[in-house]
Amino acid sequence: MALPKVGSIGEYIRDQRQQAKISLRQLAAAAGVSNPYLSQIERGLRKPSAEILNQIAKGLRISSQALYVQAGLIEDREPPSDVITAIRADAHLSERQRQVLIDIYESFRKESQAEDEQTSQNARPRHDSGPDDEPPLPEEFLAALEPYAATSRNGDVTQETKEG
Amino acid sequence: MALPKVGSIGEYIRDQRQQAKISLRQLAAAAGVSNPYLSQIERGLRKPSAEILNQIAKGLRISSQALYVQAGLIEDREPPSDVITAIRADAHLSERQRQVLIDIYESFRKESQAEDEQTSQNARPRHDSGPDDEPPLPEEFLAALEPYAATSRNGDVTQETKEG
């Protein structure tokens, strides 16, 4: 992948600014930075801090993330390819919580694997073919979770998952 | 208060580092920054550039975006959790397993949220276990998991948090 060279962020900003048809000074004022500095940024002579970058993004009315990606400050929006990577990347979890989730996930994977082998041996129907294969309900987990996390077991699940 | 004050990013980094049980010097080495500087960042004496922030995020194995949000460099428009997306996309899981993982994940998230609102200082709302500063180990979960999944409880998690 092309290295995010320092100049590219400047070119990108200048490009966006010109597309918006505003002058350097206007953008500088809107972003709250000095015009000389913005000029130097656009020409790749200076490497702006994230704070300045953020202000410029606001002045340009574009997403900060796009600018950070251009600046090479965010790995090009890595898709959450697998569960473990996503868990690892989730900064809202504590290390221990991460480990618990990963443990459970891996045990699930092992279970599926075992079933898969069984299937090939005994030609057993897959578990999703019928609901009669019901394993114990998640309540067991949530019960075990209780000392650990304040979980709304099955009582009032009024907390919806959506957010914002 | 609700504003992302400058010091909070340092507290957040220190918190994540301590939860990961690595020393300041270890994280500094992993992130490629000097230990004194990381120390100052954690104490809120310095405002790290986005580049440094990015390296620290890598050292902590968390997403750069989460760190930028903490630093107030990205509007907290939190997209739906990547973890849930990844779980939903995992074809190896049964629907029930998916639901269990999502339930646990969300309960963790709620717990963190509650802690955060309660006080950003100590992260031990309940359950004082005495001299041993270890909260209950994941074994509890895995024990509860036993009837459900064929889990290798003693099996160490092969994913180690350190890496050469």
Next chain:
DNA sequence: GCACTCCGTTTGCAATTGCTAGCACTCGGA
């Protein structure tokens, strides 16, 4: 020609980042 306004740029300078070297402290072993 002259004055005025806008454009982007160059020139110094204070403030800050981020580093190396070194300090003080704790723990375990000879």
Next chain:
DNA sequence: TCCGAGTGCTAGCAATTGCAAACGGAGTGC
């Protein structure tokens, strides 16, 4: 006891950021 390895922190410095002031050029009106 001292020694070595580990922890985090302070002091001082080079390099960089980000700014105010000033510059040359283009356009407009008198």
